[in-house]
């Protein structure tokens with residue numbers, strides 16, 4: 233359906249200023265449609281009775297509220313719960329996530345995001361003693377700033393600030409402090425205990441999950457928000473689902489309608505191509521795209537659905553059998569889930585060269601039924617979505633680089649020590665590929681005196697995997713690795729081989745951090761031993777600030793063994809971005 237929906241804002245006069253609910257179907261402020269096919273109807277009615285306008289099959293409430301907040305005085309200090317807490321404590325209500333674009337503020341304006349308490353006890357004391365200046369983290373703000381406010385973030389807008397806010401359709405707010413204000417003799421209710429329950433302690437600023445796409449303000453599981461600065465004309469390509477356009481600054485027009493700062497309107501799903509002209513900045517809000525991730529492991533297949541911010545909303549796993557058995561299960565899982573793209577982290581060897589004719593085909597795998605199986609092509613034909621594939625370990629490395637302990641690092645190594653040994657690596661922010669993917673598990677190591685184990689690798693008797701994988705430990709000592717925890721000599725030897733492997737990695741790709749995952753690394757006593765041996769082996773030959781802090785240099789995987797599946801979903805996100813030639817336009821493709 234081709235329709236622009238303009239709405240009459242609901243105006244709320246509050247103790248501190250005014251709120252304009254410019255797009256809302258919430259019961260406490262349901263906007264009326266102004267003109268067009270649905271003139272005079274409430275947005276909630278259009279949403280309920282005319283789903284074709286929106287082009288989505290979402291159940292439940294209209295997903296967003298867009299507000300302009302015009303604060304003359306400071307707003308109260310508040311914090312929102314997440315879904316889980318709100319569900320339990322607010323009669324099944326959803327939690328709240330919101331984001332703010334600063335449209336205007338004082339030249340020396342400020343905003344409150346976060347607090348300075350290190351523990352709940354300290355927070356309780358600071359609050360009880362009214363030490364608000366010590367407690368609250370007040371930071372400078374300027375026009376054009378953008379903040380994602382996740383549940384648990386203590387926040388407040390200060391005086392003389394105008395904000396465009398996009399939020400989930402939810403209104404659960406806990407008020408922590410209201411500057412002791414009274415109106416008509418009464419103070420507004422505070423919710424100190426609930427605030428303390430949900431508060432993130434210590435505070436951490438939210439990531440904006442922009443995936444390095446120009447103009448992207450935030451992509452999370454609730455919304456996807458982009459900003460465009462238009463001077464002249466800008467074309468937007470048609471999409472199936474609706475979007476909300478909010479004018480942040482300036483004025484212009486769309487299909488004969490004038491639009492100006494502060495206004496928001498809905499572009500129906502299936503509207504077709506359109507152009508916006510003028511001198512203006514706009515914000516475009518959409519439902520986020522859902523991505524699929526497949527971690528194709530030698531022993532099990534993990535399939536998951538997730539968003540660009542790393543949230544996994546559903547996950548299943550089953551043992552890896554033959555392609556005939558496993559592939560239909562995978563297709564079954566993803567079919568009809570409306571994913572935008574799929575990422576695969578696969579056992580290897582697998583062709584990961586996008587320029588190769590056999591891109592996405594399993595190569596000479598020891599798992600015979602999978603040899604030369606074109607897994608990417610088969611899934612593409614069944615699911616009709618863009619797919620990106622990489623080695624399982626590169627996938628885990630990407631997971632840690634996007635969501636985990638290697639965030640924002642340019643050179644990173646991820647080593648798994650499990651049934652096999654493998655490494656994912658990134659150099660200059662890019663996962664390493666060449667003619668193939670790295671096969672780090674098969675570098676040669678020096679066999680230790682007294683080790684008479686013959687080795688597990690059929691190709692190389694003294695490669696890293698041959699001497700240090702889980703099955704190698706079992707082969708050498710005659711017991712499962714997990715049952716050898718208290719045998720010091722086992723882990724002395726294991727730590728030495730691992731340190732030899734890591735040394736080779738330090739000396740070649742110069743990683744800023746090395747992350748160790750896989751079943752064997754559940755033996756946490758290995759970490760201090762590996763760090764010590766790595767330092768000894770490097771023997772002072774190189775000095776960097778990273779190597780000076782070994783405890784932070786060689787670390788366990790940080791995502792509770794979800795680095796692989798989160799990395800696979802992130803490969804899907806990248807597949808989505810890359811499938812569209814112009815990444816900005818891409819979001820409307």
Ligand code: ADP
Nearest residue numbers: 531650651652702703713714750751752754755
């Ligand atoms: P895979 O490499 O097959 O994906 P894992 O990373 O779980 O799977 O590795 C399995 C290997 O790790 C097995 O050889 C197993 O013996 C070993 N392993 C699993 N759990 C432990 C543990 N807690 N301690 C030591 N070794 C373990």
Ligand code: ZN
Nearest residue numbers: 674689692695
């Ligand atoms: Zn080998």
